[in-house]
Amino acid sequence: MIELARLGGRARLGPWPLLAFLAVAFVVPVATVLSLAVWDPARGWNAAPVLRIATTPVYATVAARTLEIAAWTTALCVLGGFPIAALIHRLAGRPRLVVFLLVLLPFWTSFLVKTFAWMVLLGRNGTVNALIAALTGEPASASLLFNAGAVLVGMVHGLMPFAVLTILPVLESIDPRLAHASASLGARPSETFLRVTLPLAMPGIAAAGLIVFVTAVGFFIVPALLGGPRQTMVANLIIDMVQEMLNWPLAAAASAMMFAVVAAVFVGYVAMFGIGTLVGRGRAPSARRGRPRAGRRAFWIAWDRVADLLSGPTPVRRLAGPAGTAATLALVAFLVLPTLFLVPVSFSRSGIVDWPPELFSTKWYAALDTPLWRSAAWRSATVATATGLLSLALALPAATWFVRHAGRLRTPALVAMIAPMVVPRIIIAIGLFYLFAKLGIVGSWLGLVIGHTVIALPFVVTMLIAVVQAFDERIEQAAQVCGAGPAMRLRRVVLPLLAPGLLSAFIFAFVTSLDELTIALFVTGGLGSTLPKQMWDEALLRVSPTLAAASTVVFVFMSVAVVLAQRLRERHAPQPTR
Amino acid sequence: MPKLRIDAVRKRFGDVAALLDTSLDVEAGEFVTLLGPSGSGKTTLLSLIAGLIEPDAGRIVLDGRDLSGLPPHRRGLGMVFQSYALFPHLSVAENVAFGLRARRLPDAEVDAKVRRALGTVRLEALAHRLPRELSGGQQQRVALARAIAYDPGLVLMDEPLGALDRNLREELKGEIGRLHRELGTTVLYVTHDQEEALVLSDRICLMNRARIEQVDPPQRLYFAPRSRFAAEFLGESNLVPGRVGPDGRVEVDAWRSRLRVPGARERAAGEAVLLMVRPETIEWSPGDAADGPDAVARLTGRVLEHTFLGATVRCVLDVAGTRLTVLRRTASIGDARRLDAGTTATVAVVGERCHLLPAEAA
Numbered sequence: 001m002i003e004l005a006r007l008g009g010r011a012r013l014g015p016w017p018l019l020a021f022l023a024v025a026f027v028v029p030v031a032t033v034l035s036l037a038v039w040d041p042a043r044g045w046n047a048a049p050v051l052r053i054a055t056t057p058v059y060a061t062v063a064a065r066t067l068e069i070a071a072w073t074t075a076l077c078v079l080g081g082f083p084i085a086a087l088i089h090r091l092a093g094r095p096r097l098v099v100f101l102l103v104l105l106p107f108w109t110s111f112l113v114k115t116f117a118w119m120v121l122l123g124r125n126g127t128v129n130a131l132i133a134a135l136t137g138e139p140a141s142a143s144l145l146f147n148a149g150a151v152l153v154g155m156v157h158g159l160m161p162f163a164v165l166t167i168l169p170v171l172e173s174i175d176p177r178l179a180h181a182s183a184s185l186g187a188r189p190s191e192t193f194l195r196v197t198l199p200l201a202m203p204g205i206a207a208a209g210l211i212v213f214v215t216a217v218g219f220f221i222v223p224a225l226l227g228g229p230r231q232t233m234v235a236n237l238i239i240d241m242v243q244e245m246l247n248w249p250l251a252a253a254a255s256a257m258m259f260a261v262v263a264a265v266f267v268g269y270v271a272m273f274g275i276g277t278l279v280g281r282g283r284a285p286s287a288r289r290g291r292p293r294a295g296r297r298a299f300w301i302a303w304d305r306v307a308d309l310l311s312g313p314t315p316v317r318r319l320a321g322p323a324g325t326a327a328t329l330a331l332v333a334f335l336v337l338p339t340l341f342l343v344p345v346s347f348s349r350s351g352i353v354d355w356p357p358e359l360f361s362t363k364w365y366a367a368l369d370t371p372l373w374r375s376a377a378w379r380s381a382t383v384a385t386a387t388g389l390l391s392l393a394l395a396l397p398a399a400t401w402f403v404r405h406a407g408r409l410r411t412p413a414l415v416a417m418i419a420p421m422v423v424p425r426i427i428i429a430i431g432l433f434y435l436f437a438k439l440g441i442v443g444s445w446l447g448l449v450i451g452h453t454v455i456a457l458p459f460v461v462t463m464l465i466a467v468v469q470a471f472d473e474r475i476e477q478a479a480q481v482c483g484a485g486p487a488m489r490l491r492r493v494v495l496p497l498l499a500p501g502l503l504s505a506f507i508f509a510f511v512t513s514l515d516e517l518t519i520a521l522f523v524t525g526g527l528g529s530t531l532p533k534q535m536w537d538e539a540l541l542r543v544s545p546t547l548a549a550a551s552t553v554v555f556v557f558m559s560v561a562v563v564l565a566q567r568l569r570e571r572h573a574p575q576p577t578r
Numbered sequence: 579m580p581k582l583r584i585d586a587v588r589k590r591f592g593d594v595a596a597l598l599d600t601s602l603d604v605e606a607g608e609f610v611t612l613l614g615p616s617g618s619g620k621t622t623l624l625s626l627i628a629g630l631i632e633p634d635a636g637r638i639v640l641d642g643r644d645l646s647g648l649p650p651h652r653r654g655l656g657m658v659f660q661s662y663a664l665f666p667h668l669s670v671a672e673n674v675a676f677g678l679r680a681r682r683l684p685d686a687e688v689d690a691k692v693r694r695a696l697g698t699v700r701l702e703a704l705a706h707r708l709p710r711e712l713s714g715g716q717q718q719r720v721a722l723a724r725a726i727a728y729d730p731g732l733v734l735m736d737e738p739l740g741a742l743d744r745n746l747r748e749e750l751k752g753e754i755g756r757l758h759r760e761l762g763t764t765v766l767y768v769t770h771d772q773e774e775a776l777v778l779s780d781r782i783c784l785m786n787r788a789r790i791e792q793v794d795p796p797q798r799l800y801f802a803p804r805s806r807f808a809a810e811f812l813g814e815s816n817l818v819p820g821r822v823g824p825d826g827r828v829e830v831d832a833w834r835s836r837l838r839v840p841g842a843r844e845r846a847a848g849e850a851v852l853l854m855v856r857p858e859t860i861e862w863s864p865g866d867a868a869d870g871p872d873a874v875a876r877l878t879g880r881v882l883e884h885t886f887l888g889a890t891v892r893c894v895l896d897v898a899g900t901r902l903t904v905l906r907r908t909a910s911i912g913d914a915r916r917l918d919a920g921t922t923a924t925v926a927v928v929g930e931r932c933h934l935l936p937a938e939a940a
Binding site: 195 | 628629630649650651652653654655656657659663664665666667676677679680681682683684685724725728734
């Protein structure tokens, strides 16, 4: 290794800057804030907060509800996400690209924007009620918001793209000839699916479940905006404890509880499937070495009866495939369409959000042109740029080291590098808030950049590992043998080959930061908002067309960035990572 | 009734004809090899039989049953895939049991047949390993066991030895031959390796440019090819243009010789032909050659190349401006002695051992 090594080789940098950064900006704050649950800096050991959480019925109720909502969200996201991933896997060429982008867009659409969309759809004067009224001829103003159903719909809508994009690479890694082999051995397609495809896809399905569950357990945007008091989740509680009650020990105890649940789920996952699938490097699942369970044959004989029944009449057989595809496309539509309803609302002439909006006016876009929004947008842009650059600077040496030199340290290194991905964001946020308060950098620009970099790093590292892996070091050696010096190799060989990957990783980090609310919620302080924070504050006051206008701007911007990043990766990366 | 009848089957992929009208009968218990360069249509034909793709026209009949429109899992075939396609999540035993379970056999019978199949490929001891814990050769033996476990009447093998190194290939070649003899199964085997085809096959179906070139037992295919492609694909041959003379001799202008060649009398006088001479049939010491009128052509040429190959020496001569490759057995170090380029040598082409091909437009 020559130039790439110089960019980030073992001798000079390796993973150490990244690990040091994570130690200071992630491990220390999280550990500190969690320790407050049992340790009072002034008085020493202190079990009171944990006891209070454990003995107050309302906290138990909230905890149980959080787990319930998270579990339902996980189940629905995986159940809906799998067929979408399978559809993309099955398609080829243009249709594949289109469906893939249709999943990618909601994936990168801000949670806030997606949630606002549901407020428009489900509101008292919203789209759904308008539709019911139009169909029945009676005015409908059923209260569709502020209940458990709305929360669940919002969460599933927000998180299902994560499930799709986690399952897809695992499906892609399954050797297509295995299905042929299974068919040649006499297994009908449904049996091939159950006995071959599904077991092999299991690590991906479980990884999707893990990622959705971890995010859902720590979610606060959807319950706060779409739910009522009865849908309060633990994260909402923690925010209240920190911001309203100023009760750090209590918040710490609640966080510790959440952390314990997530850690248990994570450890269970790693024990069963290994760490690789989380970053798109599948591992063959272990075999069922034991005797097949009794009754298995009976099950398959029953299965045959049903399958014969279903595939018997030709019309049923003919319709089954297209019907399945149509249902899956309906799921994709569920992911894509809701956000689009914000666009007409943003051009409404009236000051209240109702459906159908009175068109056409651009005054809500004009209303965005205030110092408040402008400074928020500027702050978001600069923070996102700095986050992207800092992430790249830390992740490139680490990724290079990981691919070339990690050796037996691979697994622990990977766990360390992607850890921020599996710790609920709310815990990282209050940890940083606590630490920054001590250091006096709450409300500072730097604090935001540090926080956002912690969040973005796992994704950036994962992407860069793929980029470095795709880089054939023999090409560089060939350039050297041909007589190219270090400068020429860097300029003519290394950078042109790595640039698309680096740029798309930068865009990912940029977009992540631009969309980030949790950290911003705590870290912005009096200084002024970021764009998501400004939108959140506005949304807590009222849902206005201004918000729809801001959402539309963000949505369009993100869409352009995502399509751009995707095109870059597909054009230039030898092995596009998904 | 043949075991397998391929009847005027045809397949195109877009603009590319993957298989032109092709017909082939395979008898029960026969080992037939589809041999040809890549892109010759052999894998297409195999995939059509397996049902992985559907033909544009024609029928495939197995045991008198038309397979058209039947999905792969209803065809009751066995198939061994290139680089194995073992199920990575199942143990060796469960891989072998897969087809038996798909046939809903009772557990006791499954166990017995798995044990028998693993015994056949001598892998009983590894029944509980995972595929990734096996060597390449062992994995291929599992793939074989999986394909024969449920006694399919026809086993398709798609370059099963392609991914193995040379020694393992030798070993498994023997194994496949033994399996075929012991089980009496009908085997259709795809390869581009002529040695595999020669060793294993009852008949070789030579394919070229999306159609069948010739179907014959290996010996016939080697000694009596019917086309220039067949003569050149299998083994090495010298092909020299000639003409059938009025007396039934073959006249070779390049050598200024006349030869008595089998089959020449059946051809019309004046017909242009290609004379095929296998390099190993040429006598190095002309004195040894059987004599008679026009029985041999004694040729003198300059040595162009002289390569020692161990059991043989390969020598290329320039005979009056045409190249002639001669393979000489080396019985002693003297036979293998290096001949410098430019040295002259005299050899004898034996008419009896030559073969006539139709001359074709270049």
